[in-house]
Amino acid sequence: MEYRVIKEGDLFFLTGLDGDIAQGNEQGHGLYTKDTRFLSRMEVFVDGQKPSLLSSAGDKSYIASIRLMKEAKDDGAIEVLRERFIYDGVLYERMELTNYFTYDSNIEFAVAFDADFQDMFLVRKYRTGEVGAMEGTQFGERELTFSYVGADQMRRQTRIAWDHPEGKADESGSVTFSLPMKPQQRQVITFCIMPVSEQLEPAQSLSYEEGLRRLEASYEAWYEGSARVQSDSPHFNGLFQRSVQDLRMLTTDVGFGSMTVAGLPWFAAPFGRDSLITALFMLPVNPQIAIGTLRTLAAYQGEKYDPWRDEQPGKIMHEIRYGELVTTKQSPFAPYYGTIDSTPLFLMLIGEYYRWTGDLSLAEELKPNIMRALEYMDAELEAGSGFMAYKQEAEKGFPNQGWKDSANSIIHESGEFAESPIALSEVQGYVYQALKSLVPIFTELGDAELARKLEEDAGALKERFESAFWMEEESCYAIALDKNLRQVRSVTSNPGHLLMTGLPSEQRAKAQAGRMLEKDMFNGYGIRTMSTRSAGYYPMGYHNGSVWPHDNGMILLGLGKMGFREEAGSVISGLLKASGHFEYQRLPELFCGYDAELGYPVPYPTTCSPQAWAAGTAIVFLQAMLGLYPNAAKKEIALSPFLPEGMNELKAGHIAIGSGHLSVHVIRDADAGTDAAFKVEVLENTTGYTLAGASL
Known part of the structure; x- marks a missing residue:
C-alpha cells in the first residue's frame, strides 16, 4: 500500500507513508468521520525542511509507527518518531524527537494543519454540489480550532491540542516549537485531534498511555471472544x-x-x-x-x-x-x-x-x-x-x-x-x-x-x-x-x-x-x-x-x-x-x-x-x-475436514455453535488412503449438537 490508514469506530486517518497529509494532496488523505474530512493538512517540518522517511509500519491494524530523519550526516541527524492511534473519537499522535548530533542543537519543529471539511464524495470527485464556508480559526492555550458552517447549516469543527508548553500557533494553522536539545536528548510532543459536530457524540481526550491501554484491551477482548486457529502453516x-x-x-x-x-x-x-x-x-x-x-x-x-x-x-x-x-x-x-x-x-x-x-x-x-x-x-x-x-x-x-x-x-x-x-x-x-x-x-x-x-x-x-x-x-x-x-x-x-x-x-x-x-x-x-x-x-x-x-x-x-x-x-x-x-x-x-x-x-x-x-x-x-x-x-x-497442499495439521478452537463451542484437531494421515486421509480429534464439544462426518 502507498498509504497508512488506521481506524477506530467511525473515525479513520489516511496519510502518506511518511505520516503526512500534504497540502493540496490529490490522494484524498485526511482525517474522516461521518463522510467528512476534518483534517486536510498535517505536515511536519524540522528547521523549515521536510524530514526524510526511514520506515513506515502498520503491522498492527490500529497503530501506525513512522520514523523520519532530518539531515543525516557523518556526525548525526535529528530523528522524528511518529506513533498514532484512534480511541473513542480522538486521534492521538505522539512525536518523539531525538538529537543524534554530538553537539547541542536548537531545533525549530513545526506541524502545519488545515481543515477543509469536504464531503468525501467531493474529495473522491465522485459528485459535485453546493457547500458551505469556513467560519475561521480560533487560538487558545495549547489549542487550535478550525470551524466550518455547511450548506446544511451544521457547524463542524476540528480541535487540535498539544501538551508541550513551547508550542505556539499562528494564523496559517502551523504550531511551532523551539526546542533546545543536547546530544542524545529526546523531546516528546503529543497531539490530540478531535472532530466535533452535532452528528458526533462528545469526545474526551485521555493521556496517550491510557488511550492506548484501553484500545489494546478492547482488541484482547475481541481475540478472547473469537475462534482461534493454529496450523503448521x-x-x-x-x-x-x-x-x-x-x-x-x-x-x-x-x-x-x-x-x-x-x-x-x-x-x-x-x-x-x-x-x-x-x-x-x-x-x-x-x-x-x-x-x-x-x-x-x-x-x-x-x-x-x-x-x-x-x-x-x-x-x-x-x-x-x-x-x-x-x-x-x-x-x-x-x-x-x-x-x-x-x-x-x-x-x-x-x-x-x-x-x-x-x-x-x-x-x-x-x-x-x-x-x-x-x-x-x-x-x-x-x-x-x-x-x-x-x-x-x-x-x-x-x-x-x-x-x-x-x-x-x-x-x-x-x-x-x-x-x-x-x-x-x-x-x-x-x-x-x-x-x-x-x-x-x-x-x-x-x-x-x-x-x-x-x-x-x-x-x-x-x-x-x-x-x-x-x-x-x-x-x-x-x-x-x-x-x-x-x-x-x-x-x-x-x-x-x-x-x-x-x-x-x-x-x-x-x-x-x-x-x-x-x-x-x-x-x-x-x-x-x-x-x-x-x-x-x-x-x-x-x-x-x-x-x-x-x-x-x-x-x-x-x-x-x-x-x-x-x-x-x-x-x-x-x-x-x-x-x-x-x-x-x-x-x-x-x-x-x-x-x-x-x-x-x-x-x-x-x-x-x-x-x-x-x-x-x-x-x-x-x-x-x-x-x-x-x-x-x-x-x-x-x-468433513481436509487440508490443502502444504498443510498437515490444523487446530481450531472456541468456534461458537449452538449453546457452546467446538474445538477440533485435524491431522493428515500420510499412511491412509484417499477416503480416510485426515484424522479428527474432538477437543471440545459443548454445542449441544451431535457431530456427523466420515473422519470422526
Whole structure:
C-alpha cells in the first residue's frame, strides 16, 4: 500500500507513508468521520525542511509507527518518531524527537494543519454540489480550532491540542516549537485531534498511555471472544490472525450493535451487501457481528417508493452516508437502496445465523422486517419474469445493482452491454437459499402455512431457473438474463455463488464447480471475475477479469459444502500464495487477473485495503477446510475436514455453535488412503449438537 490508514469506530486517518497529509494532496488523505474530512493538512517540518522517511509500519491494524530523519550526516541527524492511534473519537499522535548530533542543537519543529471539511464524495470527485464556508480559526492555550458552517447549516469543527508548553500557533494553522536539545536528548510532543459536530457524540481526550491501554484491551477482548486457529502453516496462521485483527478494526456501531463497514479508505460506512456477506463469513469466528448487522439494516429497511433513492417498501439498503451532500439532499445516499441482492442476503443471514446458533429470538425480534422483505421479494418476482431483477430509477444511482456494480460489468458475448431489467444468476440463488433457510425458522415459530409456502416458492424458482439460465455448451450458468430474457452468455464467477445456495441440480453443480477451475477462469491465485475467452475480459478491469478474494470466498463456501475438496484446495492454496505478496499478508479488495506464471499477483491500481469481506475470506478457508456446516433444526454439525497442499495439521478452537463451542484437531494421515486421509480429534464439544462426518 502507498498509504497508512488506521481506524477506530467511525473515525479513520489516511496519510502518506511518511505520516503526512500534504497540502493540496490529490490522494484524498485526511482525517474522516461521518463522510467528512476534518483534517486536510498535517505536515511536519524540522528547521523549515521536510524530514526524510526511514520506515513506515502498520503491522498492527490500529497503530501506525513512522520514523523520519532530518539531515543525516557523518556526525548525526535529528530523528522524528511518529506513533498514532484512534480511541473513542480522538486521534492521538505522539512525536518523539531525538538529537543524534554530538553537539547541542536548537531545533525549530513545526506541524502545519488545515481543515477543509469536504464531503468525501467531493474529495473522491465522485459528485459535485453546493457547500458551505469556513467560519475561521480560533487560538487558545495549547489549542487550535478550525470551524466550518455547511450548506446544511451544521457547524463542524476540528480541535487540535498539544501538551508541550513551547508550542505556539499562528494564523496559517502551523504550531511551532523551539526546542533546545543536547546530544542524545529526546523531546516528546503529543497531539490530540478531535472532530466535533452535532452528528458526533462528545469526545474526551485521555493521556496517550491510557488511550492506548484501553484500545489494546478492547482488541484482547475481541481475540478472547473469537475462534482461534493454529496450523503448521505459518502462512495461513499469519493471514488468519491479520484478518481477525482487521475485522475488529473495521467494526463500527451506529446505534444498533457492532457491524463491519465495507472497507478503507473510501467505504468506511455501513453497507447492505458488503456487511451482510462479511457477517456471513464471520459466523465461525464471531456470530455476534451478524446480530448488529441485521439490526442495523432492519432499522433502515425501506418504507416507501422513492425513485430518488431507489427505495421500495421492505428493501434493504445498499449503503448509508452522512456527509454534507447527503444532509442537503444533493446525493441520494441517506441511505441509498440501489441493490438487488441486499434483501435476499439479509434473509439468508438470518437463516444462517439460526443454523449456527439455534437462536430463534433474533428471528422473532426481526419477524416484521422478515415479512416486509418477503413481501418485497414476492412483488419483484411477480412483477417481471419470475426472477429478481433490477432497473436503475435514481438519477444519481447505480446502473448495475449486483455486487459487480460498474457500468460495464454485465456484457453479452457480442460485447454489447445488457439492458435492464437485469436478472442476475447469483441473486436467484440468494433468493432460493433465503426461502429455504427460513422454512425451519417458521416451522419452529409455529407458522406451518408460511413454511410450506416458502418451500413451494423455492421449488418453483428452482424449476424456472434451471430452464432459463443453463448454458449447455459452456457447462455453466449464464451471468444474467437481460430485459428480453436473453441469456447474457459471458462466462463469469457470479454463478459460482450458486454452489452454496443449493439451487443447482447435483450434476450441474459439479459441472459449474469444474468450470470455475478451468484455466480461463482460475489464474493460479484465484478465480477470475470473467473468463479470458469472454468478450469483455480485461485483466485490469474492476469486474471483468480481476480476482476478488470475497468472490472466491462465496464460491468456496459452496465448494466446501458440496464436498468438492480438490477444487476448494486449489482456491485456498492460490489465495494463500497471493497473500504472501501483499503487505502484512493482507488480502486486498481485488487484484489483477494475470496468470500466476508471472510469479506474483499484479496489484489493482486503486484497490481498497483493508476490505472487510476480503479479510473475512480467511475465515471461509477455515470453514471449508473443516467441512463445517451446522444445522440447528437437526441439532447436528456436518464435519468433513481436509487440508490443502502444504498443510498437515490444523487446530481450531472456541468456534461458537449452538449453546457452546467446538474445538477440533485435524491431522493428515500420510499412511491412509484417499477416503480416510485426515484424522479428527474432538477437543471440545459443548454445542449441544451431535457431530456427523466420515473422519470422526
